[in-house]
Amino acid sequence: MQKKGMLKNIKYLVCLLAVIYVCVSCSKEYSCEKCVAQPTADSGIVVIAGGGNTVNGSYVEGEDLDSSNFLVLQVDVKTPGNYSIKTDTINGIVFSGDYTFTQTGTQFIKIYGTGTPAQNGQITISISAGGGTATYNITVDQSYKTCAVENSFQRQGNPGIDFTSIVGQSNASTQFHYLLSALTTGNDLSFTFFDSNKPTEGTYTIKTDPSNLKAGEVYVRYLNNTGAWVAASGDVHVFVENGNTYFSFCSVKFALGSQNFTASANVKY
Numbered sequence: 001m002q003k004k005g006m007l008k009n010i011k012y013l014v015c016l017l018a019v020i021y022v023c024v025s026c027s028k029e030y031s032c033e034k035c036v037a038q039p040t041a042d043s044g045i046v047v048i049a050g051g052g053n054t055v056n057g058s059y060v061e062g063e064d065l066d067s068s069n070f071l072v073l074q075v076d077v078k079t080p081g082n083y084s085i086k087t088d089t090i091n092g093i094v095f096s097g098d099y100t101f102t103q104t105g106t107q108f109i110k111i112y113g114t115g116t117p118a119q120n121g122q123i124t125i126s127i128s129a130g131g132g133t134a135t136y137n138i139t140v141d142q143s144y145k146t147c148a149v150e151n152s153f154q155r156q157g158n159p160g161i162d163f164t165s166i167v168g169q170s171n172a173s174t175q176f177h178y179l180l181s182a183l184t185t186g187n188d189l190s191f192t193f194f195d196s197n198k199p200t201e202g203t204y205t206i207k208t209d210p211s212n213l214k215a216g217e218v219y220v221r222y223l224n225n226t227g228a229w230v231a232a233s234g235d236v237h238v239f240v241e242n243g244n245t246y247f248s249f250c251s252v253k254f255a256l257g258s259q260n261f262t263a264s265a266n267v268k269y
Contacts, residue, residue, distance in 0.1 A: 044079035045101070046130030052108060059140045061120040065093060069113040071136055073127060077101045085111060087125050091140065092118040095125065142203070147250035147264035151182065153189050153222065155263040156251075161187050166269045170196050177213065180247060182267045188223040189265060191236060191247055198245065198269075204236045206252065222254055222263070229254040229261070245269050 057069035073085075080103060086096035093115035101107065111127070120142040126135045147154070154160040163182040170178055176196040182189040193199045194213040202216070208230055210219035220231035234252040238245065247267040253260055 044077070044081060044130070045083060046076040046078060047127055047132035047134050048074040048076055048106065049132060049134050050074055053134045053136065055136050055138050057113070059093075059117055059138055060143050061117045061140055062143045064116050065113040067112065069093075071095050071111045071113070071125070071127075073109050073111055073134055074106060075109060075129070076106050076132075077104050078130070080104060085109075085127065085129070087111070087127055089115065090125055091121075091123045092116050095127075146246070146248045146266045148248070148266040150266055150268050153182070153187070153263060153265045155261055157261075163187075163189070163267065166267060168198060168269055170198070177210070180267070180269060182265070186225055188221075189267070190221050190223070191267075192219040192221075193217075199238050201239050202237075204238060206231045206234045206236060206249075208232060220249070220252070227256050229256045232260070 052072060052074045054072045056072065057065070059065070059069065080101045083099050083101065084096070085099065087094055093113050095111040095113045097109065097111045099109055117140040120140045123138050123140060124135060125138060126133055128134075149160070151163045151166065152160045153163070161184060163184045165181075165183040167181045167183065168178070169181075178193040178196055178198055180191040180193075180198075192210050192213065193204065194215050194217055199218075204216055204218040206220055207213060207217045208219070213219060218236045220236065222229040222231075231249075232253045232255050234249060237248045239248075240246070245268070247269065248265065250264045251262050252264070253262050
């Protein structure tokens with residue numbers, strides 16, 4: 001009798017465990033999508049698209065953003081509290097910030113940028129919250145790398161030459177070209193551009209024939225006591241900074257007959 005009673009109890013225990021297992025396996029799993037460490041911009045604030053939303057700072061390909069790079073954003077706070085705002089990463093840069101709003105109403109905030117622009121050109125960054133969207137168009141300028149110190153000509157394997165006089169001339173010849181000359185005793189580095197006016201920012205292709213220049217082209221010559229050396233190929237970068245115009249090239253080959261050398265220059269005018 002005891003043995004039958006024990007078997008009966010074991011059957012009841014197995015059935016009870018089976019019921020518990022079924023109940024557990026069928027229980028509903030609850031997610032915690034709202035349980036985030038930092039609240040994000042939601043309907044508690046509304047983005048206002050308006051003239052007060054501005055882009056600040058300069059943006060240059062290959063140059064890291066700093067504290068001068070930020071967006072000004074106008075928001076209408078419906079629910080005071082803590083918010084985190086972050087844009088998508090576009091062209092290597094992102095804007096983000098954490099904010100504590102203690103009052104309702106319209107307010108302006110700064111959203112600081114980090115990262116490094118990967119390419120030059122225009123990018124568009126949008127911020128949306130509460131049914132409103134602010135759009136920013138940011139121009140990323142081309143990087144003009146300089147390979148020589150200011151107002152110098154650095155010939156590979158030789159001491160650098162420092163220029164003492166920089167002269168620019170419009171309508172400098174019968175071809176009505178623009179001529180820039182960097183001078184020092186016994187040395188003359190000249191740039192001849194197609195147009196008659198001082199060239200605008202951009203990259204100009206070096207050509208070896210000054211009489212057949214076209215828009216976007218430049219003839220570069222270096223004159224010293226051994227003769228006139230002509231730049232064979234490459235580019236000249238023209239850029240404006242703090243009101244000054246810079247003419248720069250890197251590792252350009254100059255030739256005189258069968259002889260040649262490589263040089264870099266950076267001239268401020």
